Amino acid sequence: MTMKDAIRKFVNDGEMVFLGGFAHGIPFSAAHEMIRLKKRKLKLCKASGGILFDQLIGAGVTNHIITSHCWNGFGPQPTWNYKRAIEKGIPHKIIYNEQSLFMINMSFFAGYMGIPFVPIRSLVGTSIIEHPKEVGLKATMVKCPFTGENTCVVPAINPDVGIIHVQRADSEGNAQMWGFIGENKYGINACKKIIVSAEEIVDRKVIMESPERTIVNSYKVDAVIHEPWGGHPYSMQGFYYTDLKYNFNYTKETKTIEDWEDWLEKWVTGVNDRQEYLKVLGEKRIKKLKAKNMIQGAVDYGF
Amino acid sequence: MGSEEEKKYCTEYTGYEMMLISASRQIKANDIIFNAFHWPYLAVHIARLLHFPNLYTVIEIGNIQDQLIKPTRMPYSISDPVIVPNSLFIGDSVDVLSVLQRGEITLAFLSTSMIDKYGNCNTTVIGSYDKPIYRLPGGGGATEIAALSKKVIWLLDEHTKRKFQDRLQYITDPGYLDGYDSRIKAGYPPDSGPEAIISPLCIMRFDSKTKEAYLDALHPNISIEEVKENTGWDLKVAKELKQIEPPTIREIEVCRKTMKDAIEQCYILKPEWITYLEK
Numbered sequence: 001m002t003m004k005d006a007i008r009k010f011v012n013d014g015e016m017v018f019l020g021g022f023a024h025g026i027p028f029s030a031a032h033e034m035i036r037l038k039k040r041k042l043k044l045c046k047a048s049g050g051i052l053f054d055q056l057i058g059a060g061v062t063n064h065i066i067t068s069h070c071w072n073g074f075g076p077q078p079t080w081n082y083k084r085a086i087e088k089g090i091p092h093k094i095i096y097n098e099q100s101l102f103m104i105n106m107s108f109f110a111g112y113m114g115i116p117f118v119p120i121r122s123l124v125g126t127s128i129i130e131h132p133k134e135v136g137l138k139a140t141m142v143k144c145p146f147t148g149e150n151t152c153v154v155p156a157i158n159p160d161v162g163i164i165h166v167q168r169a170d171s172e173g174n175a176q177m178w179g180f181i182g183e184n185k186y187g188i189n190a191c192k193k194i195i196v197s198a199e200e201i202v203d204r205k206v207i208m209e210s211p212e213r214t215i216v217n218s219y220k221v222d223a224v225i226h227e228p229w230g231g232h233p234y235s236m237q238g239f240y241y242t243d244l245k246y247n248f249n250y251t252k253e254t255k256t257i258e259d260w261e262d263w264l265e266k267w268v269t270g271v272n273d274r275q276e277y278l279k280v281l282g283e284k285r286i287k288k289l290k291a292k293n294m295i296q297g298a299v300d301y302g303f
Numbered sequence: 304m305g306s307e308e309e310k311k312y313c314t315e316y317t318g319y320e321m322m323l324i325s326a327s328r329q330i331k332a333n334d335i336i337f338n339a340f341h342w343p344y345l346a347v348h349i350a351r352l353l354h355f356p357n358l359y360t361v362i363e364i365g366n367i368q369d370q371l372i373k374p375t376r377m378p379y380s381i382s383d384p385v386i387v388p389n390s391l392f393i394g395d396s397v398d399v400l401s402v403l404q405r406g407e408i409t410l411a412f413l414s415t416s417m418i419d420k421y422g423n424c425n426t427t428v429i430g431s432y433d434k435p436i437y438r439l440p441g442g443g444g445a446t447e448i449a450a451l452s453k454k455v456i457w458l459l460d461e462h463t464k465r466k467f468q469d470r471l472q473y474i475t476d477p478g479y480l481d482g483y484d485s486r487i488k489a490g491y492p493p494d495s496g497p498e499a500i501i502s503p504l505c506i507m508r509f510d511s512k513t514k515e516a517y518l519d520a521l522h523p524n525i526s527i528e529e530v531k532e533n534t535g536w537d538l539k540v541a542k543e544l545k546q547i548e549p550p551t552i553r554e555i556e557v558c559r560k561t562m563k564d565a566i567e568q569c570y571i572l573k574p575e576w577i578t579y580l581e582k
Contacts, residue, residue, distance in 0.1 A: 068446075076571075100445075101446070125480040
């Protein structure tokens with residue numbers, strides 16, 4: 001299945017979509033396809049939104065973001081589409097459902113565990129719980145039934161559809177990730193429909209050689225896509241390094257609406273898929289970003 | 304600090320450099336540090352290079368390490384893949400929150416856009432939430448780091464009334480909330496909370512009873528009046544006001560090397576922070 005087919009088939013306007021990857025293995029390719037297919041009114045959730053959310057906001061794909069942070073981590077510098085939408089309603093007003101990093105992670109964790117809520121020790125006294133008013137309850141206090149202590153709890157999040165970009169998967173969708181996993185295991189397993197995009201499609205034997213690296217299993221996965229470089233401009237451990245220049249320049253290149261429209265045309269709407277995107281990126285840059293081999297950590301699984 | 308050679312002071316340095324060096328001096332060898340990006344990371348990196356190469360540090364993405372990154376360099380952010388093969392542990396977001404909730408972090412450095420007299424911070428919005436004048440990045444993991452670390456040191460790169468406010472409209476990261484025992488009443492561990500605020504001008508600490516920040520120590524060549532004029536509340540001054548030692552030659556060398564490395568990793572440092580860097 002191609003990315004275009006998967007997004008067309010499994011992502012419907014108005015749905016809540018989880019996009020995985022905590023600054024590593026971010027599904028940029030999937031997000032760009034949502035822009036090209038003109039998806040609308042998606043409710044997006046992700047631990048840290050970054051330039052991925054900025055692009056989806058600027059292209060008019062979302063009207064509601066659920067995240068703890070939205071900025072360009074390189075500099076650090078502002079993300080202008082995010083600021084334009086919230087400060088000026090351009091291209092339209094969005095709801096910013098502010099989370100703390102670990103609050104949204106615990107909500108994914110509750111979704112992952114199939115339970116309605118989990119306690120967390122961090123939110124009391126902050127303004128995060130009460131804002132924005134229109135989204136209703138994000139956290140509340142309950143009395144611990146065992147100690148009687150007042151305890152803050154956050155609700156489960158179970159998105160309609162989830163997308164992760166991983167190092168490898170088999171053709172059935174058993175997906176493996178290593179290095180920084182962030183919220184991926186909890187977020188993706190909390191989702192109702194699941195799309196896995198992977199740098200490599202491997203034989204199931206490879207998955208079974210180190211099964212503890214698997215973060216989601218085939219019986220839950222709706223689509224598997226072979227999408228090399230699907231996480232550029234962020235890194236993928238063992239495959240490619242972060243494109244520092246591209247990330248750093250992003251803020252400068254999207255400062256005005258005209259700048260942003262040029263950027264969008266160059267990298268997203270002016271190309272048809274990830275292969276064409278890579279042509280724009282150029283062979284020279286791709287060669288430079290490619291990770292050097294560092295194979296280590298073989299262990300004895302004997303019994 | 305050690306030998307006579309190390310005691311030679313530097314005379315030309317910026318307030319930003321003084322802030323980083325002052326912060327690096329707060330670390331003790333057995334601290335378990337929460338190491339946040341961006342400015343806090345530089346302060347901890349300086350301490351590692353100067354005194355404690357084997358400091359235990361935890362970062363938001365789930366790494367635990369106790370040595371310098373090899374080859375020695377500044378990671379560009381929490382997600383730099385070079386961190387992975389330099390770690391003793393890589394976990395996920397729930398692992399990191401667990402370390403915090405178990406109360407294992409003894410010291411955390413954080414930076415913020417604005418702080419109030421009780422050490423609460425706002426990195427969310429200027430103006431109202433629904434009709435903001437400026438939208439800021441959001442707190443990320445700082446909410447939990449501020450809530451659960453035993454000691455939190457806030458770094459503010461500018462000392463102005465806009466950044467040091469009496470009370471904040473929006474609290475992203477909890478400090479002592481409304482002062483006195485309000486933080487404990489809210490359920491936070493009694494042995495947790497803001498320890499100090501370090502700016503280019505001074506170090507503030509918190510009154511043990513009221514939990515209001517007061518001026519505890521001045522950076523060299525800074526007057527009490529200068530600090531008071533740039534602070535948005537009626538700042539009280541410690542009975543025995545301390546004077547902070549200027550950076551030593553060795554400290555400033557390490558600080559500037561760190562800043563140079565950071566710039567190479569896409570950190571944007573303002574020209575006035577790096578005035579002496581090229582000399």
